[in-house]
Amino acid sequence: MLVVNRIRKTIKSKVILNDISLTLNAGTIYGFVGRNGSGKTMLFRAISGLMKVDAGDISYQGKKLHQDFLVLPNLGITIENAGLYPEFTGLKNLQLLAKLNRKIDTEQIKKSIKRVGLEPNDSRSFRKYSLGMKQRIAIAQAIMEQPDLILLDEPTNSLDEEGVRLIRQVIREEKQRGAMILLASHNKEDIQLLADKVFYLDAGRLVDEVYPHAE
Numbered sequence: 678m679l680v681v682n683r684i685r686k687t688i689k690s691k692v693i694l695n696d697i698s699l700t701l702n703a704g705t706i707y708g709f710v711g712r713n714g715s716g717k718t719m720l721f722r723a724i725s726g727l728m729k730v731d732a733g734d735i736s737y738q739g740k741k742l743h744q745d746f747l748v749l750p751n752l753g754i755t756i757e758n759a760g761l762y763p764e765f766t767g768l769k770n771l772q773l774l775a776k777l778n779r780k781i782d783t784e785q786i787k788k789s790i791k792r793v794g795l796e797p798n799d800s801r802s803f804r805k806y807s808l809g810m811k812q813r814i815a816i817a818q819a820i821m822e823q824p825d826l827i828l829l830d831e832p833t834n835s836l837d838e839e840g841v842r843l844i845r846q847v848i849r850e851e852k853q854r855g856a857m858i859l860l861a862s863h864n865k866e867d868i869q870l871l872a873d874k875v876f877y878l879d880a881g882r883l884v885d886e887v888y889p890h891a892e
């Protein structure tokens with residue numbers, strides 16, 4: 678279980694996250710919606726541990742972030758530019774990242790690349806990838822270690838129709854595997870089709886909890 682307890686964040690006197698509390702469970706997809714700049718990405722950064730909050734706390738399986746661990750363990754995330762090297766292939770990039778945790782081997786990395794519809798042995802460097810391919814490899818990286826918690830920020834952005842279908846299927850499979858998934862998206866269909874529960878953010882505040890199939 679992930680518990681976000683009254684977190685606040687102010688940057689340059691602007692309140693970015695305003696007293697946000699959430700209790701989230703495994704095997705569930707949570708949708709986060711709201712206008713540009715409403716705080717979805719910042720909330721994900723706070724939950725992952727990439728950004729410290731000014732007040733409140735975040736705990737996962739009873740352990741506190743920044744106290745018991747620096748970043749959440751067993752976390753897959755697409756929000757950052759994943760730190761991929763432009764000169765290396767997608768596979769080589771993921772192999773380098775996988776070395777950090779030493780949890781998976783090349784076969785498992787290749788499987789993850791295939792799952793998002795890319796060719797693991799593609800010899801092109803990441804620099805030459807199209808926007809959609811970059812998006813796919815970021816998702817492959819987020820899921821490759823079978824994390825318990827997956828944070829996806831606009832995962833279907835810049836994907837073609839087939840890519841959107843495929844990535845939605847991957848997200849469903851990850852849920853079935855038991856992962857907790859946080860999904861920020863401006864794509865209404867993503868939210869309606871995938872989310873079990875939806876939170877609405879407005880100017881850093883969690884204003885509403887809405888149900889995706891209500892409309």
Ligand SMILES: Nc1ncnc2c1ncn2[C@@H]1O[C@H](COP(=O)(O)OP(=O)(O)OP(=O)(O)O)[C@@H](O)[C@H]1O
Binds near residue numbers: 693711713714715718
């Ligand atoms: N590096 C930064 N430094 C200062 N303020 C920032 C920074 N990044 C984002 N912000 C501010 O934080 C607020 C929340 O931004 P955030 O990126 O979380 O919004 P979002 O809901 O993800 O938006 P979008 O729908 O455009 O992705 C905005 O007011 C934004 O200007």
